[in-house]
Amino acid sequence: MTVIPEAAGTPPMPIRFADIAWPTARRYWLANARVPACLLGGDAASPMPLDVEGVVDADILVDDGRLARIELPGGKRDDGIADIDIGRRQVWPTLIDIHTHLDKGHTVERSPNIDGTFHNARVAAAADRPNWTAPDLRRRMDFGLRCAYAHGVSAVRTHIDTYHETVDRSWQVLCEKRDEWRGRVDLQAVSLCPIDLLADEFGDRVAATVAKSGGLLGGVTRASIGNHGAPLDNIDALLDRLFSLAARHDLDIDLHVDETHDAAAATLPIVARAAMRHGYRGRVVCGHCCSLAMQSDGEVDRTLDLVAEAGIAIVTLPTVNMYLQDRNAQRTPRWRGVTVVREMLRRGIRVAAAGDNCRDSFHAYGDHDALDTFRQAVRILHLDHPLQGAPALVGTTPASIGDFAGHGQMAVGAPARLIVFNARTINEIVSRPQSDRVVIDRGRRLDVKAPDYSELWQEQDGRLECGGNS
Ligand SMILES: [Zn+2]
Numbered sequence: 001m002t003v004i005p006e007a008a009g010t011p012p013m014p015i016r017f018a019d020i021a022w023p024t025a026r027r028y029w030l031a032n033a034r035v036p037a038c039l040l041g042g043d044a045a046s047p048m049p050l051d052v053e054g055v056v057d058a059d060i061l062v063d064d065g066r067l068a069r070i071e072l073p074g075g076k077r078d079d080g081i082a083d084i085d086i087g088r089r090q091v092w093p094t095l096i097d098i099h100t101h102l103d104k105g106h107t108v109e110r111s112p113n114i115d116g117t118f119h120n121a122r123v124a125a126a127a128d129r130p131n132w133t134a135p136d137l138r139r140r141m142d143f144g145l146r147c148a149y150a151h152g153v154s155a156v157r158t159h160i161d162t163y164h165e166t167v168d169r170s171w172q173v174l175c176e177k178r179d180e181w182r183g184r185v186d187l188q189a190v191s192l193c194p195i196d197l198l199a200d201e202f203g204d205r206v207a208a209t210v211a212k213s214g215g216l217l218g219g220v221t222r223a224s225i226g227n228h229g230a231p232l233d234n235i236d237a238l239l240d241r242l243f244s245l246a247a248r249h250d251l252d253i254d255l256h257v258d259e260t261h262d263a264a265a266a267t268l269p270i271v272a273r274a275a276m277r278h279g280y281r282g283r284v285v286c287g288h289c290c291s292l293a294m295q296s297d298g299e300v301d302r303t304l305d306l307v308a309e310a311g312i313a314i315v316t317l318p319t320v321n322m323y324l325q326d327r328n329a330q331r332t333p334r335w336r337g338v339t340v341v342r343e344m345l346r347r348g349i350r351v352a353a354a355g356d357n358c359r360d361s362f363h364a365y366g367d368h369d370a371l372d373t374f375r376q377a378v379r380i381l382h383l384d385h386p387l388q389g390a391p392a393l394v395g396t397t398p399a400s401i402g403d404f405a406g407h408g409q410m411a412v413g414a415p416a417r418l419i420v421f422n423a424r425t426i427n428e429i430v431s432r433p434q435s436d437r438v439v440i441d442r443g444r445r446l447d448v449k450a451p452d453y454s455e456l457w458q459e460q461d462g463r464l465e466c467g468g469n470s
Pocket of ligand 1: 100159256287356
């Protein structure tokens, strides 16, 4: 083991993070690593001794940009291979952000939410949409993807506002960006509009666009006018229409569901029944589902039975739920805004955590950093005591929900996309922002930083403007 100078009689200190010589060889061992077992997949998940956080000690052989072996410490080594001792620090796979809005991101300065409520978030977003020219979308989506990449996020699913006036432009830019970023940040996209907009021929146009673009069909289970509340009178017919459109093009479905404190908002069981009616078991994701937490235990039980039976996967958006829910200028919030994640996990329902909106009217903050989402999710959702299993919500589970091969999970044969933290325990990861993390992309240390905010600002008529639509 590499050591730094020490006083006589004291035990050797592990190598300092700043002194690690990051690999340049095609083939090398990352030795003395520690990996949460819940982030190991395939053969690597075979029994290894776990500590109290569910973390295993491992040596990792990287060969030609791939994970060639994941071994217990002292496991057989091939002679002559470079050995990078990382001093028992944590190594994670690069992470997945399975629910974002790259098309809205970084509009917060030019289109602020005047009071931070959900209602005014919608008003501000609708008012800003005319600014979404192709160059504007390109610049902001690219900014978001560069943030994600620098932070060690290698797969992103974004919802795309899909309205009459935006459908062609937004999906064209999305496809451009997806091609441009493929291999660095793999991108999936979901159409997003209130589901009543899909009822007429516009629904056919949306489904055809999504199918042509390789996306997923989505929507919000509320009316186009109004907030989430009691289910629409014709919700069954609207969902039948949405599922039929999806089935016609063989599209998976990802919905925004019951994003409110209003217990009357209970479309989740209705979506579950529709999924089963249309043969869509295991092909539907529901995001938010906040109001479920405000319903009676009996109602929660009945709904979760249906969700489990329909194989619906849930995405919780803890940072944005905490920002938007229970907001009232006259009153301090009493509720964290999140759905019943622990109860879902106990039933074996797949639950991922994701970032949602970033610096727009729905959420004023964020940096497309799934690790930040994880760290906040641990606190907001009490994903701790034990922490064992928590990292799966931004790794293994979204990999399975979104079928993101080679992301969010370390498996022998997968691309060596890794994050090395200056932390030995998950506790140390949760406790600091990890702004000194090292990202390894297909075996090589990534040398990029999140873009400078100044790139979003420009001089216009002698004034400094943020995110103009040039
Ligand atoms: Zn969303």
